Amino acid sequence: MASWPDFWRGLARDRRGNTLMLVAGMMLPLVAFVGSGIDVSRGYMAKTRLQAACDAGVLAARKVSGTGLTDDGRKVGDEYFNANFGQSSFGSRDVDFTLSQNGSEIIGSASAKLDTAVMRVFGQHVMALGANCRAMQEITNTDVMFVLDTTGSMKDVNPGDSVSRFDAMKEAVTRFHGELEAVKPNGAVIRYGFMPYTSTVNVGYSLDQDWMVDKATYQSRRIDKHVSLDGKTQYVRNDVKNGGSRSERLESTYPAVYNDGGESGLSYYSCPTRPAGNATVKKTLISSREELVLTPRPGTRTIETFNEVINGTTYRAVLNGTTCEVRATDNSGYDHTFEFVTEPVGLTEITWEYAPITYDVSKLRGLTSGGSIKAKINNDGSNREIPWYGCIEERQTVAAESYDPLPAEALDLQIDLVPNPSDPATQWRPSLPGLVFMRPNVDPVTTTAKYANLVDHWSGQRFCPAPAQKLQPMDGVQLEDYLDTLVATGATHHDIGLLWGARFLSPTGLFRAENRGDQVRHLIFMTDGYISVGVKEYDAYGHPFLDRRRQANSAETPTAAMLNQEVENRFLALCKATRARGMTIWIVAFGTELTPALAQCSGGDKAFQAANSVELQAAFRKIAGKISKLRLTK
Incomplete structure (x- = not known):
């Protein structure tokens, strides 16, 4: 049996069981390392998501806000942030997201707290997370052509609006212009063009002289022969009031009666009824x-x-539109x-030939404003001055089953x-x-009948x-001045507007x-109605009924249906x-269906479809946002 000194010396040399001691000694730092x-x-993933949510929120706010940080922009920015990082994402709490503006930039700041799972054992209870983000819009050289429906229905007021479609359109265009100009960097050029359209377009004053014809044919009339006749005329003169009183007032209104025009083929409205009245007249x-x-x-005047x-009271009916x-006139x-x-009086009976007639229009070529020609088309055979306001008829065309390819x-x-x-x-x-004069059918006709001239008929x-x-x-003043020149009149022909806008x-x-360059090209086409081609209404292809x-x-x-389909x-x-041709087309249907x-x-x-002025502005704001370059700056 070994002595006690030998036992202790042996125990000191024995290393069995040391591993357990070492493991016990290393357990605490190992737990700390794994826990951290x-x-x-978790903190890295949460911070990455927080940054992504910040970026999404600030981009959305910039896109919606336009030139400034609006309430709608804040709302949408918050919605996008929350959709990407909720109040409990990754177990976080005290999540906060704020937006501010600095010039054309919108600045976002996000923060959150994340409770630790393991490190709290060592006194680290919370990790603070933060993210910063910035977004701005910039636009490079850009051309924007507005093709605007300026037909008569633009005078209407949409349900829920207090202004006409026409005024709402002008306001939306003005705001659009302001938003693009606000994000335009130094050196960039934005150009704006306008193509108002109805059944034709007013582009004549922008065309070179050689682009217009010398002679053109119209569905018109010319004198076939004269016959002199004796006649009489009657009129009242030297009307003098002696006493009593007379006053006129508006008694009532009613819808005018539509007439198809009979032989002339020209439709018109009339007022066939009025009260009989109760006036007594002593003459x-x-x-x-x-x-x-x-x-x-020569003759006798009586x-x-x-x-x-x-x-008493007399009545008369007056047509107003x-x-x-x-x-009523009260006497x-x-x-x-x-x-x-x-x-x-001497009367002249004129026999007219109604037919396609060719006129010299060379004096209208190359004008930048005004212009007129003369033609002997008045009912008495005298010259009438025919003004030109700048609108055009299209050049040679054909009808086809398909226009793809053209x-x-x-x-x-x-x-x-x-x-x-x-x-x-x-x-x-x-x-x-x-x-242009209407006639009963497409064939030329010679007659003493005085068919109506289209301008006389259509005002x-x-x-x-x-x-x-x-x-x-x-600039803003030039834009406003141009928009003030627009008028609402005529019918809706989408093809002619788009054609000339392009x-x-x-x-x-x-x-x-003028258009060479590296600019980006956008065409914004806004209309408030369906295609509407009048069979007897003059347009960019002449008179549909007569020229065909x-x-x-x-x-x-x-028929109207046939022509509408052709235009579509x-x-x-x-x-x-x-x-x-690399042009981007944006469509806005305002107060009408997006067909x-x-x-x-x-x-x-x-x-886009916009039912009222608020939605119209929103549509133009979205287009402005997509035209300008939306990007993160941090």
């Missing part, structure tokens, strides 16, 4: 005399002098004396084709509704919108010398051709 790895990993012949006259026709006393106004002992004159013969649909001065088929014609330049504007930089924007066509330029079968009487087919083909054709035109997610 777990908590740091007394005071004297009568005759005198010889030599002019305007002059009768009457006294008239009226009591499509409304009849019944006006109380109204006493007056007047002369009733009958005298000879038919080569349809020169009107060639966006970039520059006219050949020696080929009138490639040139444009001045729009002159003052020369002036109803067919012609405001002049278009080529692309140019514009022509003014294209870098390879009529205005390539868009019909494959000219013997077939056109051309519109869609032009949409595709415009996009193929399949409108949605298809943009070629993607660039079509």
